[in-house]
Amino acid sequence: MKKTFHIITIGCQMNKSDSERIAFYLESYGFKSVADRSKAGLIIVVTCGIRQSAEDRNYGLFPKFKKENPKAKTVLTGCLSKRKDVQKRLKKYVDIWLPIDDLPELHKHLGLRSKKFAHRQYLEIEPDVKSLFSVFIPIGNGCNNFCSYCVVPYARGREKYRPAKEIVDEARSFLKKGYKEIVLIAQNVNSYQDPKKNIRFPQLLKKVAGLKGNFWVRFSSSHPKDISDDLIDVIAENDKVCKHFHFAVQSGDNEVLRMMNRKYSVEQYRAVVNRIKKKVPGIAITTDVIVGFPGENKKQFANTKKLFNDISYDMAYISQFSPRPQTVAARFKDDVPKVEKKRREEELMKVLRRTSMKNNQFFLNKNIKVLIEGRKKDGSSFGKNEQGKVVKIRDKKIGDLSGKFVLVHIEEVSDFGLKGSLVGK
Ligand code: SF4
Structure with missing residues (x-):
């Protein structure tokens, strides 16, 4: 096997962080990362099972790997690695099934004798942070x-x-x-x-x-x-x-929350938000929400919409319910039609755009601290402020300030972003 690897990461921050640990592990054994997967001896997918669409990507990817690069060993890790139905479906295409906790034992599957990490928990392996x-x-x-x-x-x-x-x-x-x-x-x-x-x-x-x-x-x-x-x-x-707090609400209706087994009521959720806003003025509140949960009727969705209006979120990750194997909700009747789920998603998105735009006005004509994340082809830069807002900096001749804190005067706001000029480094 060639000592080269290529990692594909699907899903959340935790999966990204796991990928960094896998990279460090392999590099410690002399493997080198390659951008072109057709040149890799080892192709690893860090999978996500949170939504059907994320899961489906694997059914396209793994057969492709075997066609493009039949000599490569393929590894499936992450959220789908223990799912029996996935194992059955991808049996022909996956060489190594690796629950992420077993990362310290990967050497055994690769025929490597030294046990560099065998005594460690997987989170004790250093990450190779990009x-x-x-x-x-x-x-x-x-x-x-x-x-x-x-x-x-x-x-x-x-x-x-x-x-x-x-x-x-x-x-x-x-x-x-x-x-x-x-x-x-x-x-x-x-x-x-x-x-x-x-x-x-x-x-x-x-x-x-x-x-x-x-x-x-x-x-x-x-x-x-x-x-x-x-x-x-x-x-x-x-x-x-x-000053940014992300916590999922998932629904603005008590009965739906009960069916979701969320263990709080809308009233308790509102009380938490009020306590946060009172003690930390100007804090950005962001959330996750599911629309079209089994049995969610129009009135229950209207309660979520009302909550969205009242909380005035800065950002929300809105997802349409899709049943996930093994979970309790997979046994409920998925009775909200796809087209209605889409409509509810769009309705919440409209509210979100309005509330986020309103919140962003707070920054207009102010100087704010921004951590620069990169530079565009036209020379302008972008980054985030502490509230997690995306900030674009118009100036094109300031060079590459990636990884630096700067002061930006905000001259323009939109629903999901701020724009301004550099006033201090
Ligand atoms: S809190 Fe609920 S939604 Fe979040 S990871 Fe745990 S089970 Fe999943």
Whole structure:
């Protein structure tokens, strides 16, 4: 087998972070990453099972690999790796099925004798981070919540968390290399509990925010039922914690929330948002929502729409319900027609565009701090502010400032972005 590899990542931040660990693992054994998969000895797909469309990509990709590059070994890891029906369907095309927890054992499948990582948990393997200024640091893996539509607890198993010291040390080592953005990730960061010490997520976040350096820290994702006042206080009191809170609402109707097994009511969700907005003025609130959940009638959808109007979200990831094998909701009657799901998605999108546009007005004619992420062909730059808003910088002769914090004067706003001129480096 050629010692070259190509990784395709589908899905969330956690999968991206897993890909970085797989890359480091293989590089430690002398493999080299190649951009052209037809030249790879090993082709790895980090799969996502959250939606049918993400799953379907694999049914197209794997047969293609075998045609394009029959000598390559193929590896399927990520959320679909333990699914029996997927294993049956792709049996002919996948050489190695690798639940991500088994990454330290990959050498056995590849016929490599040295056991470099055999004694480690997979999250203890260093990541090969492609970005030079922003890093995802997983604080744990798995979920215990069993929302009725979600595959994560089956795909990734129950929650396991890393010791706080290991997480803080990893953050510190990236800051020493000059990184400017630390993103702490887990399926539900608020459930974090150090395996040995009495450290919960608010204390962990405070420790990371307390490290030396010119940086900011984000986190994702949170479950509304677990958001504590302690966490809100840490966000409010620490300049280095970005004023952006992402937590999924999924529905604005109590009966639908009950069927989703979300374990909070709309009233409780509203109360959390009110507490956050009161303590952290100007914070951006973003969310995930599902439209067309089994049995969701017009009135129940109208409740979600009303909530969208009232909360005034800055961004939302709106998805149409699709049944996921193994989950409880897969046994419910998927009775909202596709065309109606689409219509509901579009209605929420209209509200979102309006609320986000309204929120963005707040930044007009202000100077804001932006972390530059890249430069376009025409010379202009783009980045994000601490609220996670995409900011475009008109100036074309400022060179490549990727990975630098700058000050931008906002002159124009749109529904999902801000535009302005550089006023300070
Ligand atoms: S909290 Fe619910 S939606 Fe989120 S990962 Fe866990 S089961 Fe899935």
